[in-house]
Amino acid sequence: MAGNDGEAGMTLVVKTVTRLTVGLIFLYGVYIVLNGHLSPGGGFAGGVIIALSFMNLFLAFGGKRAFEIIKKDAVTALESVGAVLFLGIALLGFADGGFFNNFLPQGRLFSLISGGAIPLSNIAICIKVGAGLFGVFLALVSFRGSEREGK
Amino acid sequence: MMAGEYIPLLVAVPLAGAFFCALAARKSGAFADTLGTLTVALVLALSIYAVTSPASTHAVGGWQAPLGILLVMDGLASFMLLVVSLVAFLVMIYSLSYMNAYSGRWQFHTLFLLMLAGMNGVVITGDLFNLFVFLEVASLASYALVAFGTGKHELEAAFKYAVMGSLGSLLLLLGIAFLYGYTGTLNMAHMAEQLGVMGVAPITVTALVLLLGGFALKAAIVPFHSWLPDAHPSAPAPISAMLSGVLIKSLGVYTIARLVFNVYGASPGVLNLLMVLGAVSMGVGVILALRQWDMKRLLAYHSVSQVGYMILGFGLGSPLGILGGLFHLFNHSIFKSLLFLNSGALEQATGTRNLKEMGGLSGRMPTTSWTTLSASMSISGVPPFSGFWSKLIIVMACVEQGEWFYGAWAILVSILTLASFLKVTKFAFLGRLKKGFENVREVPWPMRFGMAVLALLCILGGLMLVPEVKEMVLAPAVRVLDHGILTLGEVVRL
Amino acid sequence: MMNAWLPYVLCILLFSVGVYAVLGKKNLIRIILGIVIAEYAVNLFLILLCWKKGGEAPILQPGAVEQVMVDPLPQALVLTSIVIGLATTAFLVAIAMRLHERYGTYDITRIRELRG
Numbered sequence: 165m166a167g168n169d170g171e172a173g174m175t176l177v178v179k180t181v182t183r184l185t186v187g188l189i190f191l192y193g194v195y196i197v198l199n200g201h202l203s204p205g206g207g208f209a210g211g212v213i214i215a216l217s218f219m220n221l222f223l224a225f226g227g228k229r230a231f232e233i234i235k236k237d238a239v240t241a242l243e244s245v246g247a248v249l250f251l252g253i254a255l256l257g258f259a260d261g262g263f264f265n266n267f268l269p270q271g272r273l274f275s276l277i278s279g280g281a282i283p284l285s286n287i288a289i290c291i292k293v294g295a296g297l298f299g300v301f302l303a304l305v306s307f308r309g310s311e312r313e314g315k
Numbered sequence: 316m317m318a319g320e321y322i323p324l325l326v327a328v329p330l331a332g333a334f335f336c337a338l339a340a341r342k343s344g345a346f347a348d349t350l351g352t353l354t355v356a357l358v359l360a361l362s363i364y365a366v367t368s369p370a371s372t373h374a375v376g377g378w379q380a381p382l383g384i385l386l387v388m389d390g391l392a393s394f395m396l397l398v399v400s401l402v403a404f405l406v407m408i409y410s411l412s413y414m415n416a417y418s419g420r421w422q423f424h425t426l427f428l429l430m431l432a433g434m435n436g437v438v439i440t441g442d443l444f445n446l447f448v449f450l451e452v453a454s455l456a457s458y459a460l461v462a463f464g465t466g467k468h469e470l471e472a473a474f475k476y477a478v479m480g481s482l483g484s485l486l487l488l489l490g491i492a493f494l495y496g497y498t499g500t501l502n503m504a505h506m507a508e509q510l511g512v513m514g515v516a517p518i519t520v521t522a523l524v525l526l527l528g529g530f531a532l533k534a535a536i537v538p539f540h541s542w543l544p545d546a547h548p549s550a551p552a553p554i555s556a557m558l559s560g561v562l563i564k565s566l567g568v569y570t571i572a573r574l575v576f577n578v579y580g581a582s583p584g585v586l587n588l589l590m591v592l593g594a595v596s597m598g599v600g601v602i603l604a605l606r607q608w609d610m611k612r613l614l615a616y617h618s619v620s621q622v623g624y625m626i627l628g629f630g631l632g633s634p635l636g637i638l639g640g641l642f643h644l645f646n647h648s649i650f651k652s653l654l655f656l657n658s659g660a661l662e663q664a665t666g667t668r669n670l671k672e673m674g675g676l677s678g679r680m681p682t683t684s685w686t687t688l689s690a691s692m693s694i695s696g697v698p699p700f701s702g703f704w705s706k707l708i709i710v711m712a713c714v715e716q717g718e719w720f721y722g723a724w725a726i727l728v729s730i731l732t733l734a735s736f737l738k739v740t741k742f743a744f745l746g747r748l749k750k751g752f753e754n755v756r757e758v759p760w761p762m763r764f765g766m767a768v769l770a771l772l773c774i775l776g777g778l779m780l781v782p783e784v785k786e787m788v789l790a791p792a793v794r795v796l797d798h799g800i801l802t803l804g805e806v807v808r809l
Numbered sequence: 810m811m812n813a814w815l816p817y818v819l820c821i822l823l824f825s826v827g828v829y830a831v832l833g834k835k836n837l838i839r840i841i842l843g844i845v846i847a848e849y850a851v852n853l854f855l856i857l858l859c860w861k862k863g864g865e866a867p868i869l870q871p872g873a874v875e876q877v878m879v880d881p882l883p884q885a886l887v888l889t890s891i892v893i894g895l896a897t898t899a900f901l902v903a904i905a906m907r908l909h910e911r912y913g914t915y916d917i918t919r920i921r922e923l924r925g
Binding site: 444448451455458459462465467470471473474477478481482484485488489492496501 | 847
Binding site: 244263 | 334376
């Protein structure tokens with residue numbers, strides 16, 4: 165990591181390329197999530213890609229800068245929000261008579277807004293998985309720092 | 316079919332408990348304690364209901380067997396659930412005061428409940444891949460719990476345990492892949508039918524070897540036992556009790572029995588292999604235990620040895636042998652968890668696990684002393700304690716089958732076990748009180764309560780053989796294994 | 810005939826490489842890598858299982874005609890097993906980092922304090 169603990173980030177080349185590509189990676193993740201009910205992918209894969217885009221930022225610009233923007237507690241909270249959302253969608257299924265039952269109109273096959281509650285579940289899973297994976301990454305990256313504070 | 320509506324709750328309740336512990340109980344340790352205890356109590360109530368109600372199934376999400384996951388509650392599953400949740404409940408009460416020494420209440424309860432959910436899931440599922448998933452949930456939670464103290468030894472033991480455990484899981488996954496490729500189904504009942512029709516082939520033997528290897532690693536049977544004496548002593552005492560008491564049984568012994576009897580149908584070759592593995596485990600475990608001075612390590616080696624008894628019982632293949640194996644499984648969960656709880660009480664009171672440093676504690680810690688004594692007598696097979704009856708049944712089954720050597724071996728190992736536990740009693744409780752222990756006090760009441768109930772179960776365990784009780788708890792489980800590959804099909808077609 | 814077996818044989822070879830790394834290497838990180846390699850070999854094996862001659866990806870397209878599709882179930886299984894693998898790997902890495910903090914080394918021969 166460029167020899168300086170990765171705190172200050174990598175070289176200018178890496179930073180510039182990251183600045184250009186990271187938005188595309190993020191958008192690609194969103195695309196995968198929203199088309200999850202039509203084509204391969206879905207909340208899990210999309211969530212991983214979105215988390216990867218954040219990790220890219222983190223690695224390129226260094227921990228110090230990134231921790232000013234992203235708070236660990238916020239990521240943990242977001243993960244819980246994803247889980248609660250998913251549970252909420254499952255419970256809303258009781259409106260149709262059962263756990264996880266579909267409660268929305270099914271729509272036309274192969275159009276973007278179709279599949280009833282499936283796209284909503286995909287979004288919830290995306291939040292949960294993305295935040296969870298990024299949380300694991302943050303926990304591993306910030307391990308030494310938190311240990312120093314703790315003792 | 317409708318009767319099985321409650322089955323998913325056995326996994327869902329502890330899972331939800333773990334979720335809310337992580338979500339809402341971070342600030343308050345007392346709240347986490349309450350939530351954890353209530354959840355485990357609810358699981359215990361559910362499993363008592365499962366034992367008293369007839370066999371049933373539940374198709375998850377309404378998808379029937381070949382497509383969806385089928386949860387099967389038969390005699391064996393309800394028996395295992397009773398063992399797991401009974402021990403979990405008493406250990407939970409014990410840990411209420413023991414875990415005061417550690418920080419991170421909510422992490423403990425979250426991981427504990429996750430492990431419980433995983434074990435319950437392994438027991439009730441009727442789908443091989445689903446079994447793998449729950450097994451991994453329970454294993455991952457247990458890896459983290461072994462590392463809970465985050466000291467040097469805890470971390471090292473957890474790493475070793477996690478590496479060995481992951482290897483075992485990979486063997487399992489490979490075995491499951493072979494079986495799926497051959498039979499085209501993951502449902503255990505359908506798989507048993509297919510295997511019966513298609514007969515033995517090299518690929519099924521390969522799969523059996525891989526699966527047996529994986530499960531034997533989880534059960535710590537002898538060639539694969541090396542992680543256990545490191546991992547179990549390193550965890551906090553309530554977790555050691557859970558790991559040695561029920562985890563190795565629900566992930567290892569139960570799964571081996573299910574696979575060998577209900578999926579493959581017990582063939583003489585496999586049964587002979589089980590008998591040899593069991594006998595070797597018994598011998599190696601007890602011999603390694605004899606030279607230990609660290610109390611928890613000694614207990615961990617005895618777990619290896621006692622698991623051997625269960626495997627030997629199953630290996631006999633006769634109804635009496637299976638009864639002995641299952642009854643010993645029940646008894647071992649009770650007395651081994653009790654012994655680990657005792658070692659935790661001793662460690663908390665005296666600050667050491669080394670038997671040489673203890674001495675004369677019976678006057679200072681009366682409850683710990685008599686509970687340890689009853690558990691020691693039980694594990695050594697002294698009448699009238701529970702361990703005597705199960706070992707007696709196993710020896711009788713050996714004689715019945717004409718396996719004189721294994722019967723004699725079981726008695727010899729039992730005598731060595733007795734010698735080992737006389738050492739524990741002599742050095743820890745009898746003799747003169749050592750200097751510095753004058754102010755040692757008995758442990759608080761939640762710990763005493765948990766130990767006392769388990770000790771009573773040790774003393775009264777023989778009552779499990781009274782015909783009425785036996786017909787309710789043990790006999791259905793024996794029938795499940797004895798009927799072989801037909802069992803699962805019978806339940807599925809209810 | 811030999812060609813049809815080759816992927817499976819390579820898969821088992823890859824698995825053996827992973828197991829060798831776990832059992833033979835002295836560095837904690839290499840052991841973790843060994844587990845990851847063995848895990849991927851098993852996942853690859855599962856994916857190979859569902860292959861059919863001339864099989865298409867099991868995706869429903871607008872206006873598609875019926876055709877031979879590969880078995881989608883093992884792919885779902887692999888997804889599950891990847892998630893489990895991720896959790897195991899993250900856990901192992903965390904433990905390895907903590908061990909490094911305590912001992913200042915990743916060398917397993919210098920960490921080993923627990924003995925038989």
